[in-house]
Amino acid sequence: xxxxxxxxxxxxxxxxxxxxxxxxxxxxxxxxxxxxxxxxxxxxxxxxxxxxxxxxxxxxxxxxxxxxxxxxxxxxxxxxxxxxxxxxxxxxxxxxxxxxxxxxxxxxxxxxxxxxxxxxxxxxxxxxxxxxxxxxxxxxxxxxxxxxxxxxxxxxxxxxxxxxxxxxxxxxxxxxxxxxxxxxxxxxxxxxxxxxxxxxxxxxxxxxxxxxxxxxxxxxxxxxxxxxxxxxxxxxxxxxxxxxxxxxxxxxxxxxxxxxxxxxxxxxxxxxxxxxxxxxxxxxxxxxxxxxxxxxxxxxxxxxxxxxxxxxxxxxxxxxxxxxxxxxxxxxxxxxxxxxxxxxxxxxxxxx
Amino acid sequence: xxxxxxxxxxxxxxxxxxxxxxxxxxxxxxxxxxxxxxxxxxxxxxxxxxxxxxxxxxxxxxxxxxxxxxxxxxxxxxxxxxxxxxxxxxxxxxxxxxxxxxxxxxxxxxxxxxxxxxxxxxxxxxxxxxxxxxxxxxxxxxxxxxxxxxxxxxxxxxxxxx
Numbered sequence: 001x002x003x004x005x006x007x008x009x010x011x012x013x014x015x016x017x018x019x020x021x022x023x024x025x026x027x028x029x030x031x032x033x034x035x036x037x038x039x040x041x042x043x044x045x046x047x048x049x050x051x052x053x054x055x056x057x058x059x060x061x062x063x064x065x066x067x068x069x070x071x072x073x074x075x076x077x078x079x080x081x082x083x084x085x086x087x088x089x090x091x092x093x094x095x096x097x098x099x100x101x102x103x104x105x106x107x108x109x110x111x112x113x114x115x116x117x118x119x120x121x122x123x124x125x126x127x128x129x130x131x132x133x134x135x136x137x138x139x140x141x142x143x144x145x146x147x148x149x150x151x152x153x154x155x156x157x158x159x160x161x162x163x164x165x166x167x168x169x170x171x172x173x174x175x176x177x178x179x180x181x182x183x184x185x186x187x188x189x190x191x192x193x194x195x196x197x198x199x200x201x202x203x204x205x206x207x208x209x210x211x212x213x214x215x216x217x218x219x220x221x222x223x224x225x226x227x228x229x230x231x232x233x234x235x236x237x238x239x240x241x242x243x244x245x246x247x248x249x250x251x252x253x254x255x256x257x258x259x260x261x262x263x264x265x266x267x268x269x270x271x272x273x274x275x276x277x278x279x280x281x282x283x284x285x286x287x288x289x290x291x292x293x294x295x296x297x298x299x300x301x302x303x304x305x306x307x308x309x310x311x312x313x314x315x316x317x318x319x320x321x322x323x324x325x326x327x328x329x330x331x332x333x334x335x336x337x338x339x340x341x342x343x344x345x346x347x348x349x350x351x352x
Numbered sequence: 353x354x355x356x357x358x359x360x361x362x363x364x365x366x367x368x369x370x371x372x373x374x375x376x377x378x379x380x381x382x383x384x385x386x387x388x389x390x391x392x393x394x395x396x397x398x399x400x401x402x403x404x405x406x407x408x409x410x411x412x413x414x415x416x417x418x419x420x421x422x423x424x425x426x427x428x429x430x431x432x433x434x435x436x437x438x439x440x441x442x443x444x445x446x447x448x449x450x451x452x453x454x455x456x457x458x459x460x461x462x463x464x465x466x467x468x469x470x471x472x473x474x475x476x477x478x479x480x481x482x483x484x485x486x487x488x489x490x491x492x493x494x495x496x497x498x499x500x501x502x503x504x505x506x507x508x509x510x511x512x513x514x
């Protein structure tokens with residue numbers, strides 16, 4: 001029975017298969033327990049109340065589970081809403097594709113070397129990205145969206161997933177809107193890394209490492225290595241207590257917060273300029289100090305800790321607008337409930 | 353058959369400022385159960401119109417039927433899907449001003465509603481029904497239709513007046 005199977009998938013993804021926990025939450029929200037003997041569509045109301053999503057989140061859930069890199073349920077994190085958001089996006093894109101309002105595309109560059117540095121350099125060459133400047137989130141997104149690979153930024157629980165890439169057709173990327181804006185370029189490039197290495201037969205752990213290295217070299221090309229190195233040595237000359245903050249400040253000011261300081265640091269590590277213990281020590285310090293600033297007044301700190309925010313691709317929004325459906329359906333497809341709930345207010349940068 | 357009439361929110365939105373016509377319609381069908389979709393009624397502030405309506409949500413329909421409709425007709429929103437699934441399950445009829453929803457209703461043989469030997473499918477059908485019942489005259493129906501149109505609401509083309 002398809003309906004019951006979808007309910008079971010839902011519980012597996014959202015509650016790690018724990019029926020009792022699901023029943024407890026369902027009862028708390030809906031006032032009565034869910035009947036597995038005669039499953040009602042009440043699960044749709046539950047999903048809407050809990051995550052602000054329509055039934056589309058359930059329709060392609062099995063497809064998403066199959067399609068994304070984490071193929072086994074044991075890898076899926078409890079209470080992560082990522083898969084519901086991704087399956088909504090997939091359902092909407094399939095509908096637009098069926099109505100011929102968008103054309104699905106794939107990334108034409110594939111890794112041939114399994115050397116992330118070389119792959120990043122070839123990728124930069126192939127798509128005309130910059131060799132001497134930071135490749136920002138906007139630049140990478142533009143390259144993808146020109147090729148009809150849509151980049152969404154939605155309120156995914158970012159302690160579980162920063163981003164998800166759907167590597168089957170239609171290819172798309174969903175990033176967490178809660179990630180910090182300076183980190184967004186790396187997170188997007190990381191998902192691009194998964195596309196580059198998707199056909200390569202390596203384990204999922206190895207693929208993650210390859211994607212991380214690829215993203216670092218893509219965002220911070222060799223042309224800016226010397227500059228990053230000099231900023232690091234400038235910061236190192238400051239007292240131990242202040243050097244990490246100064247490094248963050250120098251990186252943010254120099255690159256207009258288009259790259260996170262820890263990503264610039266990773267570039268130094270991957271290029272053999274610093275060793276692993278030093279990289280780890282600096283990285284941890286940088287992550288700690290950025291959590292201190294809750295209501296900053298300094299503009300670069302504001303930028304440094306700002307969130308990416310909710311955004312939908314321009315072409316996608318245009319396609320939804322052209323679709324001949326009721327306004328309610330359009331609202332669902334434009335994630336209006338999520339935006340109206342205030343999740344969109346995390347936007348530090350209004351991207352569209 | 354036809355003891356349950358599922359009324360889509362598009363119709364309620366049209367009658368939001370023209371409630372007396374809608375209440376006349378409901379009064380004429382006092383013996384029938386009139387159903388609307390709770391979530392949209394609450395979200396769009398249509399509670400005033402829903403006094404004599406039974407409000408339902410997805411809990412009232414089987415997930416199997418809901419999925420069947422939603423997967424076959426992905427253009428429909430959850431509200432329309434819920435009302436159509438309810439009408440199919442309870443062997444009722446469905447009314448809407450949304451073209452897609454009307455098409456689906458037709459395919460499922462629940463659209464339009466046959467009330468007092470008259471086919472009533474949406475806002476214009478309701479106005480026509482009231483004229484035929486002698487509750488209002490043609491002039492009133494036409495001016496109501498014009499006002500709805502001016503407000504930029506959801507109204508099928510006037511050819512439906514036929």
